[in-house]
Amino acid sequence: MSKNNTLAHFEPVNLYEFEALAKLKLPKMVYDYYCSGADDQYTLQDNIEAFRRLRLIPRVLVDISAQDISTTILGVPSSFPLIIAPTAMQRMAHHDGECATARAAAKNGVIMTLSSWSTTNIEDVAKAAPNAPRWFQLYVYKDRDVTAKLVRRAEKAGYLAIALTVDTPRLGRREADIHNKFSLPSHLTMANFAEDDGREKSHMEKSSGSGLAAYVASLIDRSLSWKDIAWLKSITRLPIIVKGVVTRADAEIAVRNGVAGIIVSNHGARQLDTSLATIDCLEEVVTGAQGRVPVFVDSGVRRGTDIVKSLALGAQAVQIGRGVLWGLAVGGEEGVDRVLKLLRDEFELALGLCGCRTVKDIRRDMVVRLNELPLQKKHSFGLAQSNGQLHGMNNFSNHSRL
Ligand SMILES: Cc1cc2nc3c(=O)[nH]c(=O)nc-3n(C[C@H](O)[C@H](O)[C@H](O)COP(=O)(O)O)c2cc1C
């Protein structure tokens, strides 16, 4: 670690400590924007608590002397099952912003998703880590020419997939941003729109509340619907992954429309407050996807154990949003690198302690929801005592001796 950054003085050992350090470093308006959820932030809290309600059930005496935690995501090797989620305006966290994230992702062998609303443009991020796998997150503008141009640029710069965000036809109400009258600091721009940035930033600056809400309202196409997947497919050869699906019904429609993947996401609880935690929606979406496309999950992933749980419930990989921002704020590229290594080490440890050598060894019956424990809900689970042992009718039954 270099001497002149925060990491030299205090070594955070988990993502919560990274957040605490980031809070000390960042201007209040920026920290508030990054950490906030919508409205009363019930879902923000539940995204974390839902992971805690899930408990792991380890098997023992499995030889884990040679663990392999790597995986493949849409044909691309990944050092472990994690993808960096798109988060807007990363240069507010650190002057190297998206380039630092891209370099750390490349170093750690994981895919980075670049936000449409990055503060470094598509091409410069590609140049920062030229051979690394990257996805591009797309917001669809009312002006479809602007949208098509973005997609073409991503394709040309070597991005491997388009993550189409489908949960943001309007921006959720983040109350801290309203109080703070959030707007992008004047030395930064929405870098992908350099030529008309003056016009676009003015939407933020004129606002009396959250500049971002005004920005989204003025530019983003609220009429976006399933038929536009066909339009998007007509303008790009890149695979399209829908980000923000939380129901089985929508997963089925997504598959029928020929998407290449589905991200179960509630946008880090920043859109619809009181919606379900994503880890509680995951299995439904996996059912809807019918094994025809990979399913990913984000919102609330903070620990290696959360990754194990997500895979046990059918995800192929998780995405993380805020964790990367905290790393970036604390130590730029080095901070993101540290966050990724932390999560990788936690994941490897949790996997091994569950008795799994590889990600393929993860099974559904390794997780149970606390409220589904047979000992707590004896009667509703049809449990019977037999030969001194409990026999349940759900997945927990294999572990009745616990
Ligand atoms: C500060 C911030 C900015 C975000 N910007 C975008 C964005 O530009 N596009 C998008 O699709 N999602 C965006 N998201 C949502 C993330 O991609 C992701 O779904 C979410 O952060 C996952 O939850 P987590 O932060 O609990 O890991 C943003 C999230 C945060 C916290």
Ligand SMILES: CC(C)CC(=O)C(=O)O
């Ligand atoms: C520019 C914003 C709309 C980016 C975003 O998705 C978010 O803040 O959650």
